[in-house]
Amino acid sequence: MRRRIIDWLDHRTGVETAVRSFLYEEIPSSSGWHQVFGSIAVFLFLLQAFTGILLAFNYAPTPGDAHNSVRYIMTELTGGRLIRGLHHWGASMMVVVVVLHMTQVFLWGAYRKPREATWMVGILLLLITLAYGLTGYLLPWDNRAYWGTVVTTQIAAKAPLAGPYISRLIGGNGSVGVVTFTRFYALHVMLLPPLTLLLIGLHIFLVRKHGVTPSFQESGPTKKFFPEQVFKDTVAIFAAFALLVVLAAIAQAPLGQLADPTDTRYVPRPEWYFLFLFQTLKLFEGPLEMVGAVVLPGLALLGLLLVPFIDRGQLRRVRRRTTAIGIVLLGALGWGGLTAAAILTTPANIEIAEDLSGPQSWQQLSPEELAGIGYYRKENCSSCHLVGKTGRAVGPDLANTAIRKDAAWMILHFKRPQAMIPGSAMPPIQLSDSQLNSLAAFLLKLTPRNAEALQSAPAFAVEGALVYQQYRCGACHQVNGVGMKLGPKLNALSRRRTKEWVVQHFLEPQKMSPGTVMPPYRFSPRDMDRITQYLMFLPPEEP
Template identity: 35%
Template sequence: MAEQPRNERPSLGSWLDSRTGYKGLLHEALFENVPGGARWRYVWGSTLSFFFVVQVITGVFLWMSYSPSSQTAWESVYYIQHQMLGGWFLRGLHHFVAQAMTVLLVLHLMQVIIDGAYKAPREMNYWFGVVLLILVLALSLTGYLLPWDQNGYWSTAVSTNIVGMSPGIGQSLQTVVVGGVTYGHLTLTRFFALHAGVIPGLIIVLIVGHVYLFRKHGLTPKQPLKGPDQGFWPEQVLRDAVACLAVLAVVLFFVVREQGAPLGAPADPAEQFSAARPEWYFLFLYQFLKYFPGSTEIIGAIVLPTLGLVVLMAMPFLGRWKLGHRFNVGFMFAMLAGAALLSWQSISADRNDPEYQVAKAVSQRDAARAVEMANAGVPITGALTLMRNDPYTQGPRIFSRNCASCHRYDGHDGMGNALPKDSISASDLKGYGSREWLQGFLNADTILTTRYWGGTAHTEGDMVGWLGDHIPETDEQIATRRNVVLALSAQAALPSQAAMDRKDSAQIAMGIAFMRNTKNGCAECHKFQDVGTDSPELDGWGSREWMVAFVNDPSHPRFFGRDNDRMPSYGTEKSLSQREIEMVVDWIRQEWYTPKTAATRK
């Protein structure tokens, strides 16, 4: 009797194919005909698809650690960048791939226009590609806000203001995008929804449609054909893979060099940020708007870009004629050349703009400071609270707004902006209370310079006269004057010279003894310790308590009294809060939080 054949179990691949038909789909994808053979000019579409997948994957992982609210967005990005294992690499990859995609899309569009691949019957596919370019730019624009730092916040404010210029619906559309009349939590959540959901979803739909139409109409080969037809696999696949790896290598170079993506200081709506600039691929538009000031801005922001887009969309119709195709190619290169020129102008203008360079330096300082402070812990109220209560960053701002009209700090306004010498009418406060500062102040040759009292009403005062009458000549007098400088500076109790004060305690004691002398010493004119009667009092001169009280009310009898020379009473007049006064004093004294001081306190 013959043996019955056994029922053989199908392989996993056969089982999947019988239920999905994946082998047929794979064969259809890999063995597409490439007229004229594989060419490097065809790699851009595949490279774009690869990097969009990279963006989706990295975006999902970033999403897992990101918290989209105005009080937690910066903090979560800080965590990703500085604390999460590999977070800097993940964020940097997402950031630089986004920039690479813009370049790849432009290259792909150039190849399509040059090869005439936009002509009938491929018009619809071409329009899909143009819309994809717009969506990728929108993806970059919405992602720029998500770190919720100063640059992203203020750059987004500018871009949404451009939306508001649109005739008719502009203001309503801006309100919808912003989530109200002010930028805040709703702005961030809406941009996040657009960036992580709406725009990627639209891109996926368009990519599917783009690929379908591409497969339907086939590839448009560059004429003349360089050789016989070939299959997509393996020749073109190999070129696509090499292109993907080459672009990825460039991206990884920037990721490692920059140690991820930049992160500025937390967004502060109350602090104008003059260093805000869009990403490099939007710089041309930023520069372009400078040529349309005032009421003409709508022409540069809306009218001309819309006309350019109309021409771009109309290329399939214009390209029906040979002259029209040449026009399309020329128009494309003219737009690219114009964008490159405008971008160069913007970069060059910033490079030669002292105010921008100062603002840029301040933004870099603030960014580093925000990270330094966040490393010690972020309060529940958010990182912005740290920055707003930080003398290191807020002190120079307060000084610039309120003090720089008379005073200088190392020759500038506190923020690094140089000011005219003829506007100096009070002392330069760099190093105020230090030995070096006092050495110049207690010198008849320098007290009347602009660094001290040269621009004040005290030029004819008793102090200037006393210094002129008591110029030290002998070694003993020179030593006494030096001891007085040490003793008076020690009253300031500056943290930066605490060690020197301890070392020079003997000379300081001798200086104090001379200061208490009511005949030829300081107590002849000033109250010091238990002797003397006149003001300004020298007890605790230059100390934190003394300076805070002085800024509160310099007209107080303890200080200048009726001899006060134009110095506002910032505290009693309520022009500055107590905390603002303390911060500017701490900044002048260089007394702020550092990891080193925190470790010393422990």
């Protein structure tokens, strides 16, 4: 029955014949473990596509949401951390395997006539692998991604003649923003994958057309690709996969703080496999910068492409190919030296990784700043101002650093907008001084990093903070390191007290905490509810 189905299918599609001719391809008897890298590379590409699609199911490709959605994948979706780990470490492993594959082909001299085109397509595949790394690096939209891409795009923009065009193509108008982000994403998921498939197909077709390169003066009997070589490829693929799973399980893929263009302390570094280029650039200064940025990499690439035309001598045993071995060793030494130098000269980054189990950003605001969100909403500031991406863009984007002024300036501006910015269409804000202080405190805290606080701060917390401010709780208590220390710190209150206890404590402090100096508070029921709910949400204090 099974045979009949297969015959029926083969008669109509030829699929079995095709698979058979692929598996029973004659290969030289010398083929073996040294030829497994190409298969591993194809497997890793398919694995990257698989995990990439899974990530895309929960990834939001906009700078406003990207970081949050990656955090969501890693912290709230079961298996999300592993899937992202596989994708992150898989990218690095793919670079390693592709380079190993290329090195093997180079050492064996397998690029010689008539296999020049196979080699050149392979070089293109190496470049595509690096392009995946470059474009994918930006997508988590953390500081590491942002600053790494800023440096890369600046290098690209300096290319002679093509620089401005490259810059325009990747949307870098002197800065990295939504346009660059979207274009990198489009390149990463729309353009590169089909291109890779096309080139892998062409590469394998050419390998099959010319056959696997036999070893030096080999004339012995050939063997079939299946099952011996397939077995070796499978074992190697399995080993690589197992290593990757272990890596993804024990080493968490990095996710730093949300990209912050105003963070002047951040030391940008590209991904490890680009560090040698980064270091090369340091060796050339001033007008010579071009040499390190474009000329040398360009020459190296040209040299790689032309290898089959440069080396046209007699084929020898691998051990006798001393020049090739020397070049590989020299290349490895140069790459290793430059990478090591780049690592050693990198100052330790002040940035700590995003605390994935930590509080949401609105929870990190002080009560005054959180109350500022309340006034911001009350005064309907978003009807004219953008913060990150919410609101209307009539006035300036308040998350933008250009608007950054000190509190005194802001308060004067709130009171008499036209006096500070002649021609401003903003109406004066009718709030008390302390309320304006609160609003200014919040706006001063705004960066693209925490602009999301405005979006995500729930009403109960904002209203709770308003009550907290109104009754000047900060005159005795501390929240998130702000306030006096007469009374106990209120962070992580929910770990110590129940909501009912807190309510009772507000009503009868002496009864609940004998000897306390805290006066009783008769809040309205609504205020009582809001402030207790807010207090119960306070996160543990940050170290």
